[in-house]
Amino acid sequence: MSTTPDTPRTAGRSKARSDERSGSRAAGRSPATTIIVTAVLAIVAIYFLIPVYWVVVNATKTTEDLFGTSGFWFGSSFELVDNIRAVLSANGGIFPRWALNSLVYSGIGSVLATYFAVAGGYALAKYRFPGKQFVYALVLGGVLVPGTATALPLFFLFSSVGLTNTYWSVLIPSLVSPFGLFLAAIYAGAAIPDEMLEAGRIDGIGELALFHRIALPQLVPAIVTIVLFQFVGIWNNYFLPLVMLADENLYPITLGLDNWRAQTDRLPEFYQLTVGGALLSVIPLAILILVLQRFWRGGLTEGSVKG
Amino acid sequence: MRSKTAPWLLLAPFMVLFLGTVIVPIIMAIGYSFTRVERSGLLGEEGLTSVFAGFENYAAALANHNFIASIGRMVLFGVVQVTVMIVAATILALLLESAAARWPGFFRATYFMPYGIPGVIATILWSFLYIPGLSPIVDVLGLVGINIDFLAPEVVLWSIANIVTWTYTGYNMLIIIAQLKSIPGDLYEAARIDGAGSFRIVKDIQLPMIRPALVLTIIFSIIGTLQLFAEPRLMQTMSSGITSEYTPNMSAYAYAFQYNEIGMAAAQAVIIAVSAFTLSAIALGISQWTERRR
Numbered sequence: 103m104s105t106t107p108d109t110p111r112t113a114g115r116s117k118a119r120s121d122e123r124s125g126s127r128a129a130g131r132s133p134a135t136t137i138i139v140t141a142v143l144a145i146v147a148i149y150f151l152i153p154v155y156w157v158v159v160n161a162t163k164t165t166e167d168l169f170g171t172s173g174f175w176f177g178s179s180f181e182l183v184d185n186i187r188a189v190l191s192a193n194g195g196i197f198p199r200w201a202l203n204s205l206v207y208s209g210i211g212s213v214l215a216t217y218f219a220v221a222g223g224y225a226l227a228k229y230r231f232p233g234k235q236f237v238y239a240l241v242l243g244g245v246l247v248p249g250t251a252t253a254l255p256l257f258f259l260f261s262s263v264g265l266t267n268t269y270w271s272v273l274i275p276s277l278v279s280p281f282g283l284f285l286a287a288i289y290a291g292a293a294i295p296d297e298m299l300e301a302g303r304i305d306g307i308g309e310l311a312l313f314h315r316i317a318l319p320q321l322v323p324a325i326v327t328i329v330l331f332q333f334v335g336i337w338n339n340y341f342l343p344l345v346m347l348a349d350e351n352l353y354p355i356t357l358g359l360d361n362w363r364a365q366t367d368r369l370p371e372f373y374q375l376t377v378g379g380a381l382l383s384v385i386p387l388a389i390l391i392l393v394l395q396r397f398w399r400g401g402l403t404e405g406s407v408k409g
Numbered sequence: 410m411r412s413k414t415a416p417w418l419l420l421a422p423f424m425v426l427f428l429g430t431v432i433v434p435i436i437m438a439i440g441y442s443f444t445r446v447e448r449s450g451l452l453g454e455e456g457l458t459s460v461f462a463g464f465e466n467y468a469a470a471l472a473n474h475n476f477i478a479s480i481g482r483m484v485l486f487g488v489v490q491v492t493v494m495i496v497a498a499t500i501l502a503l504l505l506e507s508a509a510a511r512w513p514g515f516f517r518a519t520y521f522m523p524y525g526i527p528g529v530i531a532t533i534l535w536s537f538l539y540i541p542g543l544s545p546i547v548d549v550l551g552l553v554g555i556n557i558d559f560l561a562p563e564v565v566l567w568s569i570a571n572i573v574t575w576t577y578t579g580y581n582m583l584i585i586i587a588q589l590k591s592i593p594g595d596l597y598e599a600a601r602i603d604g605a606g607s608f609r610i611v612k613d614i615q616l617p618m619i620r621p622a623l624v625l626t627i628i629f630s631i632i633g634t635l636q637l638f639a640e641p642r643l644m645q646t647m648s649s650g651i652t653s654e655y656t657p658n659m660s661a662y663a664y665a666f667q668y669n670e671i672g673m674a675a676a677q678a679v680i681i682a683v684s685a686f687t688l689s690a691i692a693l694g695i696s697q698w699t700e701r702r703r
Contacts, residue, residue, distance in 0.1 A: 150519050252434040254661065277426050
């Protein structure tokens with residue numbers, strides 16, 4: 103999938119590994135050990151892949167085959183295209199709408215949340231001002247309170263201003279990333295030297311321009327990490343949209359698929375729709391995670407090395 | 410530094426949203442938890458009034474058998490599931506970092522992949538693997554003579570634990586790997602010179618050095634356990650063992666939106682938050698205490 107951009111990195115890594123090997127801990131590793139460890143890891147990998155494998159195989163089946171044939175292998179006919187078409191057109195094309203909603207919530211939410219968190223974290227790391235410790239303590243306290251505990255009062259707050267059952271009711275709470283604020287503060291403290299900002303001030307650059315033009319480019323690794331975490335967090339959220347939304351047209355994928363699955367008891371054809379829908383929502387995310395995993399980890403470790 | 414307004418200007422968007430969506434709701438929840446709604450008139454037709462109720466809601470919540478049972482269930486769940494998951498994540502991280510396996514990049518990515526799958530989708534996928542007649546796992550186990558109903562009332566808690574473990578093991582493993590990578594190479598060098606074997610290195614160098622990562626992952630997992638909601642709620646229609654007050658969060662949700670008892674729901678939410686806070690503090694305390702005894 104990403105063989106070409108992969109090659110130089112993999113080569114670098116295996117080189118580092120062989121250095122390590124000749125140097126210290128892996129010295130004298132026997133082939134038997136390698137085989138046993140690899141076999142153990144492969145068995146564990148099967149466990150993690152089974153549900154994904156199952157959904158890929160079973161999205162190609164008719165409803166009869168779904169129940170009539172072994173779940174570990176393909177059925178008598180290959181109905182993937184028909185099934186996907188059914189998923190996309192069911193209820194007047196509600197599934198693409200859910201996917202779009204998820205994209206709107208996660209896309210807009212993660213980008214804005216990251217911008218706000220990075221601006222705040224930078225301010226906490228690079229300015230000395232009264233009230234700073236209080237802001238830190240307040241945000242830390244807020245992080246430790248479970249999100250579900252705030253969702254109920256938030257519903258009453260939003261309903262008193264007529265915001266419930268709108269895009270805003272899911273989007274606004276998604277714009278806050280206390281984790282991002284902390285990460286940005288730690289990273290900015292290490293990655294932006296005070297002299298750099300002083301030099302900018304001497305050149306007559308305003309404080310806000312200083313942040314946008316000098317600080318932001320230095321913070322890119324932290325920004326990537328925060329965007330990814332926030333995107334996955336919003337995409338996976340279930341409780342908040344469940345509490346806030348009543349209109350099916352505003353649902354994200356998670357809530358919509360749950361709706362379909364709940365109907366399987368009465369209407370068996372919803373089994374096939376749910377399986378197909380699950381496939382469509384798993385594949386892009388799995389690919390995204392596999393591709394971005396290295397950036398993600400890169401961002402985190404870089405932060406910890408510098409901080 | 411110089412400007413007095415600049416830091417506040419930069420903080421303003423975050424703080425406004427944070428106060429509005431986190432702090433104010435917390436204060437509101439605390440407020441609700443101390444009030445009782447009184448209906449005047451025979452059928453409440455003369456309007457509703459909120460009156461101060463003291464600790465009435467808390468007393469009722471703590472005397473509520475279902476709520477206490479749900480907390481006990483989560484403690485049992487947490488002790489077993491968090492232990493299994495963290496031990497598994499640690500072993501996987503050590504094996505991947507030992508350079509003894511082939512294709513470590515592939516395995517790392519595969520283990521981490523479930524973290525990107527929403528809990529709702531993961532639950533739907535696994536529930537298909539639990540339903541008799543649909544699940545190939547049930548079929549295969551039946552062939553070798555093991556008849557297990559993953560959705561039976563006494564089993565379903567562990568079926569949920571499996572979903573949570575599947576989702577988060579790889580994520581915790583990555584945090585531990587990041588910490589393993591930060592161990593300086595000369596520590597290994599010194600151990601080798603002293604003639605330490607692989608087991609000594611794991612026990613005396615790697616495990617002590619990844620202690621902060623372990624504490625962090627354990628605390629996050631405890632908080633996550635107390636908040637368990639999506640997985641059991643989705644499986645409610647499939648297993649008679651799952652009531653609408655199965656977990657503390659499901660209970661708070663049921664009281665708020667099904668039974669319309671806001672005060673009770675708020676009191677339960679506050680109890681959940683305080684418990685999460687306390688458990689995290691205890692985990693931190695134990696970790697520091699054992700650190701000092703070393």
